[in-house]
Amino acid sequence: MGNIYKGRVFVLGDNIDTDQIIPAKFLVYDLEDSEEKKEYGKHALSGLPEKENGDKPFVAEGAYKSEYSVIIAGENFGCGSSREHAPAALQISGVKFIVAANFARIFYRNCIDGGFLVPVESKEYLTKKFKTGDFAVIDVDRSVIKKNTGEEFELFDMGKSREIVDAGGLFKYARKIGMI
Amino acid sequence: MGMTITEKIIANHARVKKVSAGEVVWVDVDVLMTHDVCGPPTSAIFKREFGENAKVWDPDKIYVIPDHYIFTEDVHAKRNIEILRDFTISQGIKHFYDPGTEFYRGVCHVTIGEDRIARPGQILIGTDSHTCTAGAFCTFATGVGNSDAAFVMGTGKLWFKVPETIKVSITGRLKHGVTAKDVILKIISDLGVNGATYKAIEFEGSVLENFSIEERMTLCNMVIEAGAKNGICQVDNKLKKYFNEKGISVDFYEKSDNDAVFCDVIEYTGEEFCPMIAMPHSPGNGRPAADNSDVLVDRAYIGSCTGGKTEDFVMAAEILINRKVKSETFAVPATTIVEQNIKNIRIQNKTVWDILIDAGVKTGQPSCAACLGGPEDTFGRVNEPLTVISTTNRNFPGRMGHKDAKIFLASPYTVAASAIKGKISDPVEFL
Numbered sequence: 001m002g003n004i005y006k007g008r009v010f011v012l013g014d015n016i017d018t019d020q021i022i023p024a025k026f027l028v029y030d031l032e033d034s035e036e037k038k039e040y041g042k043h044a045l046s047g048l049p050e051k052e053n054g055d056k057p058f059v060a061e062g063a064y065k066s067e068y069s070v071i072i073a074g075e076n077f078g079c080g081s082s083r084e085h086a087p088a089a090l091q092i093s094g095v096k097f098i099v100a101a102n103f104a105r106i107f108y109r110n111c112i113d114g115g116f117l118v119p120v121e122s123k124e125y126l127t128k129k130f131k132t133g134d135f136a137v138i139d140v141d142r143s144v145i146k147k148n149t150g151e152e153f154e155l156f157d158m159g160k161s162r163e164i165v166d167a168g169g170l171f172k173y174a175r176k177i178g179m180i
Numbered sequence: 181m182g183m184t185i186t187e188k189i190i191a192n193h194a195r196v197k198k199v200s201a202g203e204v205v206w207v208d209v210d211v212l213m214t215h216d217v218c219g220p221p222t223s224a225i226f227k228r229e230f231g232e233n234a235k236v237w238d239p240d241k242i243y244v245i246p247d248h249y250i251f252t253e254d255v256h257a258k259r260n261i262e263i264l265r266d267f268t269i270s271q272g273i274k275h276f277y278d279p280g281t282e283f284y285r286g287v288c289h290v291t292i293g294e295d296r297i298a299r300p301g302q303i304l305i306g307t308d309s310h311t312c313t314a315g316a317f318c319t320f321a322t323g324v325g326n327s328d329a330a331f332v333m334g335t336g337k338l339w340f341k342v343p344e345t346i347k348v349s350i351t352g353r354l355k356h357g358v359t360a361k362d363v364i365l366k367i368i369s370d371l372g373v374n375g376a377t378y379k380a381i382e383f384e385g386s387v388l389e390n391f392s393i394e395e396r397m398t399l400c401n402m403v404i405e406a407g408a409k410n411g412i413c414q415v416d417n418k419l420k421k422y423f424n425e426k427g428i429s430v431d432f433y434e435k436s437d438n439d440a441v442f443c444d445v446i447e448y449t450g451e452e453f454c455p456m457i458a459m460p461h462s463p464g465n466g467r468p469a470a471d472n473s474d475v476l477v478d479r480a481y482i483g484s485c486t487g488g489k490t491e492d493f494v495m496a497a498e499i500l501i502n503r504k505v506k507s508e509t510f511a512v513p514a515t516t517i518v519e520q521n522i523k524n525i526r527i528q529n530k531t532v533w534d535i536l537i538d539a540g541v542k543t544g545q546p547s548c549a550a551c552l553g554g555p556e557d558t559f560g561r562v563n564e565p566l567t568v569i570s571t572t573n574r575n576f577p578g579r580m581g582h583k584d585a586k587i588f589l590a591s592p593y594t595v596a597a598s599a600i601k602g603k604i605s606d607p608v609e610f611l
Contacts, residue, residue, distance in 0.1 A: 015373060015462065017576040024553045027217050028249065028256030031326075032224045049577045049584070076374040076407065080576060081552070082309040083218065084325030104407055105378050106309060110325035160204055170331055171229045179206070180230075180335060 005138045007069035007096060009130050010058055016073055017080035020047035022089040031088055038064040040089035056132050059093055066093045072130045073100040078107025084114055091116040097138055099145055101125050112161045115169025123154040182437025184345040185412055186380040189320040193303050201344040210302040212332045215288050216246035218307035220263040225330035236271050237336035243275040243297055244268055245288035250279050250547040254555035286515030286546030289313040289485040293397055294517050296423055300415045301432025305332055309404045310485050315411035316396035322410045343409045344443035345380040350387035352450035357611045360395035361487060361591035364402045365456040369466030377407030382436060387450040388413060393422045394491045401486050402573050405463035455606050458589035461577045469594050470606040478566035480599035482592060483512030484551040487571020490521040492592040497532040499596035499610045500539040506602030510560035511536055512544040519546055553581040569598045
């Protein structure tokens with residue numbers, strides 16, 4: 001993982017669960033097949049109720065990649081099922097970072113061990129500080145996220161998870177430390 | 181400083197004398213469980229990382245229990261079963277509950293209980309968030325994703341951060357008509373949906389001791405809805421008997437040490453619980469059923485790992501006997517054994533099954549069915565914006581199908597009572 005990342009932001013609220021991230025009926029496509037996996041990108045966050053995403057769909061009709069690569073969210077992001085299809089769908093649609101007040105543990109773990117994207121916790125609630133469409137710059141080494149205005153917000157240090165993320169996921173990490 | 185039961189189990193499997201909450205350790209896994217939705221991608225990652233011809237660490241410790249999308253015409257869902265068939269054959273994995281054969285069973289977490297797959301003192305890892313159900317067997321049981329499961333498949337090991345433990349103590353007795361489902365719904369609403377994130381919840385007290393094993397399963401099943409890593413109940417005579425009756429001896433008797441450290445101790449008395457509902461759209465929105473008795477209900481659903489076990493159906497039948505449902509009601513026994521049981525168990529000389537049929541309940545084939553929506557032709561799937569009361573475990577928007585459906589979670593008693601009256605009803609008036 002590089003140290004500085006710039007991307008467009010999509011803002012969500014609290015308790016975005018895995019059924020909203022990828023509705024259960026889509027969990028049948030092959031994640032390893034380059035064509036089939038696009039279905040996950042197409043339907044990423046399609047479970048959001050209308051009032052959550054307003055008039056901005058996360059992925060445009062017919063596309064499988066989103067213009068937003070940073071999600072900013074509130075509490076308990078990724079709650080619900082253990083389905084790894086959830087972080088995978090977000091990755092396939094182009095998400096690189098999720099900055100949330102806090103995460104549900106299985107989802108957080110799946111992001112890290114699966115090497116899908118980088119979950120970071122913000123020290124304060126950021127859902128009112130950013131709006132969908134803003135650009136954000138994330139500096140992982142300094143643990144900050146910056147707005148176009150220059151305003152900076154602190155993130156929690158990733159701790160031990162950083163080693164797995166830097167390696168590129170659990171398997172690469174395990175090879176690095178000689179476990180496999 | 182002593183250890184909690186969860187810490188002890190983890191320490192044993194990390195092959196160290198002691199672990200403390202917050203430490204990260206690698207543990208040996210006793211049992212890996214997967215099902216039809218996550219098994220195929222898990223096996224794909226396994227092959228990708230360990231090689232096309234790699235062999236699993238121990239085929240005898242892997243249980244493949246298809247249950248999610250079984251009775252559907254969806255070609256991709258059917259493809260998943262074929263993938264698992266090929267994989268289990270090539271790996272010599274005997275524990276494959278193959279749909280379409282006499283070996284098919286149904287809901288994985290209930291199967292784990294029926295076949296005593298997870299045992300006291302063991303570590304069970306499953307590719308399903310409700311793997312925590314097995315905490316009822318004094319197992320450290322937790323849900324993981326495909327990558328973690330594939331890692332276990334190849335190595336038999338996984339890393340964990342040792343969780344802090346919240347002790348929940350429930351003394352006294354529950355009032356008649358109040359069930360484990362009501363208890364856990366109240367606990368989740370008190371803790372909040374992320375009140376137990378990264379933590380273990382350890383249950384104790386006279387109410388717990390009086391719970392049957394199935395009731396303890398219901399309790400542990402839903403700890404994930406408070407964000408918990410695992411739930412756990414200690415070994416007692418009832419649990420020992422549960423294993424002994426299948427010829428399995430129990431040699432793990434550990435309890436939390438007297439000087440174990442708990443991050444929180446929450447005390448309840450049984451009498452303070454009442455029949456509950458979790459309002460849309462969160463399992464944490466618990467309220468007394470009696471306070472919402474004007475809400476009309478279009479549909480009732482009885483099923484899932486949470487509320488589709490044998491005793492759950494007996495409870496529903498106690499209320500449905502000699503009555504007819506007003507709301508369209510769907511019932512799905514969790515497994516083929518549950519279905520057999522309810523065709524044999526009698527209340528006032530009628531079988532539970534006949535009581536359901538006579539009440540006008542529609543029955544489906546054992547599986548997860550509509551608990552999580554699934555393919556559009558799934559039995560009981562909520563395809564319109566209906567108001568539903570269900571014995572299942574989640575009610576997030578779209579959980580059972582339609583995004584605008586309103587799902588109320590409740591016990592089998594409350595669901596049955598509500599189905600009869602056509603609106604949310606406290607079951608106590610029927611008992």
